[in-house]
Amino acid sequence: MKKIIKCISLMIISSLLLVTSVAGFNAVTLYTDGDYTFADADAESVALYGYNGSSSALVVPASCNGRYVSSVYNYAFEDNTSITAIDFSQASRFFDSIGMKSFVNCTGLSGTLSLPASITSLGHGAFQGCTNITELQMNACVAQIPSQCFNKCASLRTVITSPFVESIDNLAFANCPYLQDIYLSTAVTYISDTAFLNSNRVRFQVFYDSYARVYAQEHGFSYVLRDGVKLSDVNGDNNVNINDVTMIQRHLAELESVEGIYLYAADVNRDGTVDVADGTALQMYLAGYDMPDPIGEILTQ
Known part of the structure; x- marks a missing residue:
């Protein structure tokens, strides 16, 4: 009987210790300064926790x-x-993080959301449902646009990312039905298959020699090449x-090699192959014939 009572006592004590530990772990020490509420971040900084001011900004x-x-x-x-x-x-240069679902819904x-250069980290779903x-305008130095970060931003039309963005994760810009243009640099090396799920109008503004262009092409998204090269130049x-006609002819005769974006520009009739028909099409354009392809315009797909 004593063993049973002792066992029960130990179980009760263990449970109390567990509850105390969880409560302490979840406890947030808050500070108020004017219209703002803050929580501890570390010994030198605090995180923005709330706002009770009269201004809507x-x-x-x-x-x-x-x-x-340092963060939200x-x-x-x-x-x-x-x-x-x-x-x-007004944020300091040490303000570097917007936490998980900080501004969800x-x-x-x-209007325009402009993220400052000091930000290096965005949390999962930070602006979901806005x-x-x-x-x-992502002036931020973030390398990763995390999952669902801008999911369900139904009115979003234009996204300008910084040259620091390297990856765009699951559903990051999903369900943005009016998203028209997203500007991506050559630094991007990963885009999730679901990053733009149900954002079917999006057009990628990319560079020819970039992963983002290949992604757009493979996933059936339209794109504009930011290199500024014209079709047939x-x-x-x-x-x-x-x-340019001469250059095509010299390339076909293997007297000179056309490569990269300029080989792409040489595909005048946009059939995926550079051949005699492209030279002929360009000659007809220069002779004043109306052509079905946007010769002389910035390359798009």
Whole structure:
């Protein structure tokens, strides 16, 4: 009987210790400074946790009680429909992170969202469901656009990423039915198969020698080449003339080699092969004939 009582006592003590441990783990120490609420981030910094001001524009402050603001706390503004804009102009150079689902379903956010260069990390679903953002300017130095980060941003039309973005994860820009253009650099080396799920209007603004162009081509998305090369400008002088016909002929005769984007430009009739028909098509264009292909215009697909 004593063994049973002792066993039960140990179980109760263990349970109490577990509950205390979980409670302590989940506890968040909050600080108030004016209209803002903050949580501990580390010994020198705090994370923005809440805002109770009268302005609909959330101005991210530089500091709180002598400690710099380094981030936005996870779920900090979840379902907040009062905020119409986020102003990062006052944030310090140490502000580098927007946490997981920090602004999820903030449907009041509208217009252009511009992320500052100091940001190096975005959390999963950070701006998911922000249905009234129309343009995203990512000046941020983030290498990864995480899963669902801008999922269900139904009014989003233009995305300009920074040269630091290397990967775009699952559903990052999914369910953005009006997304028209996304600008991507050659730094991008991975895009999830579901990154643009149900965002069927998107057109990739990419460079010829880039993973993003290959991805767009393989996944059936239209794209525009940011290199600025025109269809039929085979010699790269920014003009389309008889010299380009000569360059095609010399390439076919193996007297000169046309490679890369200029070989792409030499495919005048856009049938996937550079041959005599391309030279003929270009000669007809120069002679004033109406041609079905956009000769002389920036390369697209």
